Structure formats: C-alpha cells, structure tokens
Amino acid sequence: MSLYTIAQASEEVELTPYTLRYYEKEGLLPNVIKDSAGRRKYRDDDLQRIGFIKCLKGTGMSLKQIKEYGDLYEQGKAKFKERNAMLEEHREKILQEIKTQKKYLKMVEAKIQMKI
Amino acid sequence: MSLYTIAQASEEVELTPYTLRYYEKEGLLPNVIKDSAGRRKYRDDDLQRIGFIKCLKGTGMSLKQIKEYGDLYEQGKAKFKERNAMLEEHREKILQEIKTQKKYLKMVEAKIQMKI
DNA sequence: TCTTGACTTAGAGTTAACTTTAACTGTTAG
DNA sequence: CTAACAGTTAAAGTTAACTCTAAGTCAAGA
Numbered sequence: 001m002s003l004y005t006i007a008q009a010s011e012e013v014e015l016t017p018y019t020l021r022y023y024e025k026e027g028l029l030p031n032v033i034k035d036s037a038g039r040r041k042y043r044d045d046d047l048q049r050i051g052f053i054k055c056l057k058g059t060g061m062s063l064k065q066i067k068e069y070g071d072l073y074e075q076g077k078a079k080f081k082e083r084n085a086m087l088e089e090h091r092e093k094i095l096q097e098i099k100t101q102k103k104y105l106k107m108v109e110a111k112i113q114m115k116i
Numbered sequence: 117m118s119l120y121t122i123a124q125a126s127e128e129v130e131l132t133p134y135t136l137r138y139y140e141k142e143g144l145l146p147n148v149i150k151d152s153a154g155r156r157k158y159r160d161d162d163l164q165r166i167g168f169i170k171c172l173k174g175t176g177m178s179l180k181q182i183k184e185y186g187d188l189y190e191q192g193k194a195k196f197k198e199r200n201a202m203l204e205e206h207r208e209k210i211l212q213e214i215k216t217q218k219k220y221l222k223m224v225e226a227k228i229q230m231k232i
Numbered sequence: 233t234c235t236t237g238a239c240t241t242a243g244a245g246t247t248a249a250c251t252t253t254a255a256c257t258g259t260t261a262g
Numbered sequence: 263c264t265a266a267c268a269g270t271t272a273a274a275g276t277t278a279a280c281t282c283t284a285a286g287t288c289a290a291g292a
Contacts (some may be wrong), residue, residue, distance in 0.1 A: 006269070017269090018251055026249095039257050039269055052227070055220045063249070080231075087228050094221045098214060104171045105210045111168070112203050115196075122239075133239090134281050153288050155239055179279070217284095 002044060009042035013050045020050070027067050028053055030074060059094045118160060125158035136166070143171055143183050146190060175210045177208045 006017045023029050029049065033036075033041050046082075049070075056066045069086050072079040122133045129136075136156075139145050145165065149157050165186075171183045181202075188199040 016251080019249085021270090022250060034270095037269080039258085052223065055223045057249095059220045059224070084228055085134060087224055089220065091224050091228065094217060094224065098217050100270095101175060101210060101214050101217065104175045105207065105214070107168065107171045108175070108203055108207050108210065110123070112200055114206065132281080135279085137240090138280060150240095152240095153239080155288085173279095 004042040004047070006040050006042070009050075012047055013054065015050065015054075020043075023050070023053065023063075026063055028063065028070055030070070056090070059090065060097065061090060062091060120158040120163070122156050122158070125156075125163060125166075128163055129170065131166065131170075133175075135144060139166070139169065140178055144179065144186055147187070172206070175206065176213065 004012060006020055010017045010020060015023075020029070020042075024032055024040075029046060031049075032046055033043070035041055053066055053070075056069065057063065061069075065086075069083060072083040072086070120128060122136055124185040126133045126136060131139075136145070140148055145162060147165075148162055149159070151157055157207065162206075169182055169186075172185065177185075185199060185202050188202070
C-alpha cells in the first residue's frame with residue numbers, strides 16, 4: 001500500500017502536478033485522498049486510472065468523454081454495458097486511426113522517395 | 117486545368133472555407149490565385165498541397181512546422197536536403213505513434229475483456 | 233434596375249487542455 | 263523559532279486551431 005505525493009505521482013505518470021490537479025478538478029480522478037494537512041496522496045489505483053486516462057486521451061478521446069466513461073465506471077456493474085459499449089466504439093476508432101496513420105505514413109514515404 | 121471556387125475546394129478536401137482562408141493567412145497556401153473579382157481559385161496543385169497538409173497535420177505536425185516545411189518546399193531544390201530531413205524525422209514520429217496506438221489498442225481490448 | 237447569393241476582409245470570439253499566478257498553509261531542518 | 267519548502271486553492275492567462283461576425287463587393291437572374 002504505497003502512497004505517492006503529487007510530485008512523485010507526477011514523475012511516475014509523466015504528467016505535471018498542474019495537470020493532475022486539473023484532471024481532478026474536471027472530475028477524472030474522484031478518489032484521490034488527502035492527508036491531515038490536505039495534501040493529495042495517490043494510491044496505486046489512482047496511478048492505474050491515470051494510466052488508462054492517458055491511453056484514452058492518447059487515442060483521441062476528449063477529457064469530456066473520458067469523464068463520461070469514468071462516471072460510468074464509478075457506478076459499478078450497473079453501468080457495465082454502457083461502459084463497455086463506449087470502449088468498443090472507441091476500439092473501432094483506434095483501428096480506423098491506425099489505418100489512417102499507415103496511409104499517411106505511405107504518403108510521407110512516397111514524398112521522401114520523390115527526390116524533387 | 118480545372119479551377120475550383122472556395123466552396124468546391126472546401127467540398128473536395130473536406131475542410132471548411134474558413135479553414136482554407138485561415139491556412140492561407142497562415143502562409144500554408146502561398147500560391148492560390150484570384151480571379152478579376154478577387155475570388156480565390158484553387159488549382160489541382162493547391163488541392164494536392166492541401167492533401168499533404170492534411171496528411172502532416174493528421175500525423176501530429178503543428179501548422180507552424182507545416183509552414184516551415186512548406187517554406188522550404190517553396191525554395192525548391194536548394195532546400196531539398198533540409199526538407200527531406202524534416203520528412204524523415206516525421207516518418208520516425210509516425211512509426212512511433214503507430215506503435216503507441218497499437219499498445220493503447222491492446223489496453224482498451226484488455227479492459228473490454230475484463231468484464232468487470 | 234434590383235436583389236440574391238457567393239464571395240471578400242479584418243478582426244473578434246470560441247474551445248480544449250492545460251499552465252501559471254497569488255496568496256496562503258503545514259512540515260521539517262537548522 | 264524561523265526559514266525554506268512542498269504542497270493547497272481560486273482564478274486568470276496561454277496556446278493552437280479554428281470559427282464566426284460585420285461590413286462590403288461583384289456578377290447573374292427576374
């Protein structure tokens with residue numbers, strides 16, 4: 001049961017403390033606890049959650065949608081179906097995006113080969 | 117030698133007229149001609165250029181960098197090396213990004229499978 | 233001739249996602 | 263005890279990339 005200060009968590013997840021506080025303010029991290037002096041303490045669970053947020057954000061999901069997903073997640077198995085539907089839809093989006101990236105890669109490579 | 121109005125070009129490249137004018141203002145489209153009434157006329161060359169801008173932008177290059185690339189392009193073969201160096205660096209970035217996307221895809225798929 | 237509609241410009245407004253500031257508080261080392 | 267330090271908050275500021283508004287121009291059809 002390790003607890004991280006915001007500086008340590010920041011280091012761990014490669015996001016600034018500003019960003020971590022911002023995510024919390026936006027409701028993406030509803031379960032971060034605070035010590036007696038009011039300072040945030042991040043648990044492994046929190047870091048995992050941040051990791052998944054980075055995954056969703058890195059694949060083009062907006063913070064607004066990530067919050068929606070997180071809100072469903074907070075409601076447990078009652079919202080399992082909705083939540084998974086979101087992920088499945090997002091999965092398609094990622095697959096499509098990878099295809100597009102590959103197409104663009106070819107375009108860039110063609111341009112490199114052009115030699116003009 | 118077909119010429120397109122901004123509305124037609126907009127349709128063709130799937131960007132709004134606002135965006136096309138904005139790109140031009142930012143110096144990304146230096147060669148768009150105008151008719152006697154001052155209205156933009158897009159040539160096939162312009163549409164091709166816009167297509168490549170979309171490729172670069174879609175793979176995460178900022179408009180600022182795209183302009184840098186375009187400026188080198190305008191200087192012809194004198195700047196060929198620099199220009200191609202940019203593209204080769206960008207190519208690496210795309211390859212890396214595709215890898216990351218694939219990793220994230222796996223994370224999402226794992227979460228879907230979790231059934232909790 | 234009049235009006236409609238598609239264009240023009242400069243400049244203001246918007247949005248997402250941070251990022252910084254200012255003022256403050258609690259903990260710790262000397 | 264006090265100075266330095268790492269955190270806190272609310273709110274303001276920043277940036278990129280659009281997106282829209284207002285006021286005007288021009289050409290074509292009734």
